[in-house]
Amino acid sequence: MKGISFGQYYPASSVFHRMDPRAKIILAVLYIVSTFLCKNVLSFAALTISALLLVILSRIPLRIMLRSLRPILFIVVFTSAINIFATRGAHRLTPEHWWLAIYEEGLWNALFMVLRIVCLILSTSIFLTYTTTPVSLANALERLLSPLKRIKIPVHDFAMMMTIALRFIPTLSEETEKIMNAQKARGANFTTGSLFARAKALIPILVPLFVSAFNRAFELATAMECRCYHGGEGRTQLNVLHYRASDFVAILLLVGFGVGLWFLNRVDFLYRLG
Amino acid sequence: MTQPFIHTENLCFSYKDSEGAGEHPALKGISVDINAGEYVAVLGHNGSGKSTFAKLLNLILEPSSGVLCINGMNLTEGEIDDEQLMELRRNVGMVFQNPDNQLVATVVEEDVAFGPENLGVPQEELRRRVDDALDVVGMREYAKHEPHRLSGGQKQRVAIAGMIAMMPKCIIFDESTAMLDPGGRREVLDTIRMLNREHGITVLNITHYMNEAAEADRVLVINDGLLLTQGTPNEVFSDRALLLSAGLEVPQCSEVVLELREGGIAIEGEDIASLQGCADMIARAYATR
Numbered sequence: 001m002k003g004i005s006f007g008q009y010y011p012a013s014s015v016f017h018r019m020d021p022r023a024k025i026i027l028a029v030l031y032i033v034s035t036f037l038c039k040n041v042l043s044f045a046a047l048t049i050s051a052l053l054l055v056i057l058s059r060i061p062l063r064i065m066l067r068s069l070r071p072i073l074f075i076v077v078f079t080s081a082i083n084i085f086a087t088r089g090a091h092r093l094t095p096e097h098w099w100l101a102i103y104e105e106g107l108w109n110a111l112f113m114v115l116r117i118v119c120l121i122l123s124t125s126i127f128l129t130y131t132t133t134p135v136s137l138a139n140a141l142e143r144l145l146s147p148l149k150r151i152k153i154p155v156h157d158f159a160m161m162m163t164i165a166l167r168f169i170p171t172l173s174e175e176t177e178k179i180m181n182a183q184k185a186r187g188a189n190f191t192t193g194s195l196f197a198r199a200k201a202l203i204p205i206l207v208p209l210f211v212s213a214f215n216r217a218f219e220l221a222t223a224m225e226c227r228c229y230h231g232g233e234g235r236t237q238l239n240v241l242h243y244r245a246s247d248f249v250a251i252l253l254l255v256g257f258g259v260g261l262w263f264l265n266r267v268d269f270l271y272r273l274g
Numbered sequence: 275m276t277q278p279f280i281h282t283e284n285l286c287f288s289y290k291d292s293e294g295a296g297e298h299p300a301l302k303g304i305s306v307d308i309n310a311g312e313y314v315a316v317l318g319h320n321g322s323g324k325s326t327f328a329k330l331l332n333l334i335l336e337p338s339s340g341v342l343c344i345n346g347m348n349l350t351e352g353e354i355d356d357e358q359l360m361e362l363r364r365n366v367g368m369v370f371q372n373p374d375n376q377l378v379a380t381v382v383e384e385d386v387a388f389g390p391e392n393l394g395v396p397q398e399e400l401r402r403r404v405d406d407a408l409d410v411v412g413m414r415e416y417a418k419h420e421p422h423r424l425s426g427g428q429k430q431r432v433a434i435a436g437m438i439a440m441m442p443k444c445i446i447f448d449e450s451t452a453m454l455d456p457g458g459r460r461e462v463l464d465t466i467r468m469l470n471r472e473h474g475i476t477v478l479n480i481t482h483y484m485n486e487a488a489e490a491d492r493v494l495v496i497n498d499g500l501l502l503t504q505g506t507p508n509e510v511f512s513d514r515a516l517l518l519s520a521g522l523e524v525p526q527c528s529e530v531v532l533e534l535r536e537g538g539i540a541i542e543g544e545d546i547a548s549l550q551g552c553a554d555m556i557a558r559a560y561a562t563r
Contacts, residue, residue: 135380167380170422216375222334223376226368227389227436228360234394238387238404 008068008129014059015246016131021140023247028127030254034261035116035123040272041108043264044115050257051119058126068125069118076114083110108271138162143241149232156232168216175212179205277346278307279444279476280331285340287326300326302499303340310443313470313477315490315507319521320482323499328448328480332366333359345443364393367437371449373429374422382424382432383408383417389440407439410473411465427458431465438469444476445469451486463489484511484525488547495520507547527552534559 011017016024038044055065089105128137142159149155180190183204190201265272285304288297300323308314318324329335330342333349342349345365347358354362367389370376379385386404395403408414411431421429430450437445447466451459467489470477479486487493493510495502497520503510510517511528524532527549534556535541541559545551 163380164378167378167421170420171374174422216372219370219372219375220378223368223370224378224388225334226332226363227378227440228363228392229388230356230360230392235391236394236397236400237391238384238397238400240397 008125009133010060010064010130012059012131014057014131015250016058016126019131019250020241020243020247021132021136022144022241023243023251024127024132025137025140025144026251027254028124030251030258031123031127032120034254034258035120037258037261037265038112038116039265040267041270042267043261044112046257046261046264047119048115051122054123054126058131060126060130064130065122065125068129069121072117072121076117079113079117080110083113105271109273112273134166135163138166140241156235160232164220168213171216172209172213176205176209179208279310279312279345280306280308280478281341281343282306283341285327285330285342286338287323287330287335288338289326300499301330304496304499304501306494306501306504308476308478310476311470311474313467313489313491314479314494315487315492316478316480316494316496317482317484317487317510317520317522318496322496322520324480324482324496325448327496328368328446328478331446331478332363332368334368360393364389364440365443367440367442367445369430369433369437369445369447369450371452373426373433373453376433377421377429377436380420381417382413382419382421385421385432386435386439389436393440403439403441404435407435410438410469411435425458426454427461430454430458430462434462434465434469438473442475444478446478446480448480449482450479451481451483459486482522484523484528485549488525495522497521508544508551511547525549531555 019027034050035047038047055062058065084102084106085100087103087106087109088101089103091104093102093104093107094100132140138159141162142155145153145155180188184190188201188204190198192198193201283305285301286299287301288299290297302323304327316324316327326335330337331344333354337350340350344362347362349362377385378388383404386407387400390400390403405414405417408417411434413428413431413435416424416428416432421432424432433450434445445466447462451462454462463486466477466479469475477490479490481487488507488511490507492504493507494504495510495517502520503513503516511524512532514524514529514532517524523529525547528546531541531546531552539559541555543551543555543558545555
């Protein structure tokens with residue numbers, strides 16, 4: 001478990017990997033808004049093309065990209081089924097006397113929904129999880145949310161907790177493995193038996209793991225105190241984030257894209273969402 | 275140096291019961307002076323109070339009674355405000371036993387920067403301090419690595435770099451080598467000695483390894499919350515009976531020399547603490563037999 005990689009970060013060198021993580025969070029939000037702006041065939045076509053462009057620009061292999069879609073397969077199938085069978089419209093495709101009523105509008109709606117969901121997932125995973133490490137994401141969130149400090153929301157503390165959690169994931173997973181081996185050496189069995197029996201077998205792992213996690217927490221707190229930690233006040237940072245011109249260009253491009261979608265929506269062509 | 279860097283008089287500390295009723299005295303009055311630039315080893319078996327002593331020195335624990343002065347600042351007189359506490363902890367760094375539980379960040383250089391970041395050191399100086407500190411412990415090439423992929427000795431050196439970046443006058447090592455393999459222990463000990471000799475940092479090494487104590491200028495032996503004896507390693511290791519009463523055993527090489535002497539063989543010389551010294555003494559005795 002030494003080589004555990006948390007999150008889905010895929011190391012590569014692309015424009016998105018080099019981008020400021022704050023800019024990527026903003027881009028992700030803008031893109032989500034864009035997917036909901038789409039109303040008709042043309043705008044959805046533009047959305048699909050833009051998503052494909054993102055995939056190409058991110059230099060992430062398609063195989064890995066598709067992996068992020070697997071968890072939403074069920075949602076995709078489910079929503080398209082609902083849309084196909086439940087939409088009533090003017091153009092019935094199945095014969096009148098069939099019990100199954102499918103309308104042309106239903107098919108369009110289903111297609112649009114699927115496109116919307118797929119583009120949503122693809123874009124957020126490209127902007128956030130695939131090209132940004134969890135640590136820089138935490139860092140960026142702290143920076144972006146720092147205005148909230150004024151209304152007494154402990155933004156720095158949350159970011160600190162997140163960083164420490166990320167720091168200790170590999171340590172604790174190693175420890176879990178060690179405890180499991182120790183229990184196995186004494187005849188514990190985690191792999192056979194009913195679900196209930198297997199869950200019960202985990203208790204002797206969880207108890208020592210929790211005890212050790214608390215001990216670690218206490219020691220870490222002492223060590224942090226020794227290193228003069230006193231909250232976010234007056235702290236400086238070694239690696240400060242810097243926006244670059246390209247970050248602003250990307251944000252402007254995406255805003256332009258949104259405006260473009262709005263114009264495309266006004267063109268009447270084939271079908272538009274009601 | 276008119277004033278010792280660390281000065282304690284009759285320093286006491288008691289742990290409270292969880293109910294707050296009973297008290298368990300851990301330190302029962304320790305008076306000691308440690309000068310700036312000294313390399314001092316604190317020896318004691320488990321539960322002797324040596325770690326408690328260390329934790330008092332940067333006020334992780336507060337003394338119950340007695341006098342504690344560090345760097346001319348009396349810490350047992352009146353209230354200590356946060357700024358004084360920060361100043362104290364900047365001056366007296368501490369490296370703990372478990373390397374995993376003292377590294378905060380997910381990248382080596384950011385962990386080293388953690389202390390000075392807390393002190394509000396401006397960014398350019400921060401970068402310089404981090405690079406310098408990593409150079410001192412020889413971990414510069416690992417600056418961008420993740421701490422959990424390093425060996426125990428390397429992690430401990432990163433922790434030391436984290437202290438150096440705060441530019442302390444003194445570093446306390448609280449059994450910092452106890453969890454390391456022999457290779458890692460050597461790395462850390464070499465680093466400790468180098469910090470003391472070349473950078474003039476006062477070192478307090480809390481340990482129960484006799485060989486480590488042999489490297490110090492001075493050894494304090496704590497037993498049952500009291501200072502049992504102190505002196506150069508050679509002086510302390512000569513009194514085997516006293517060390518045994520504190521649950522400690524002299525290093526094997528010293529034991530050989532002491533046993534030979536007890537057996538009636540005259541071995542001249544004082545250099546009993548180091549392996550090399552013992553070997554030389556025995557060789558000389560053999561040659562002049």
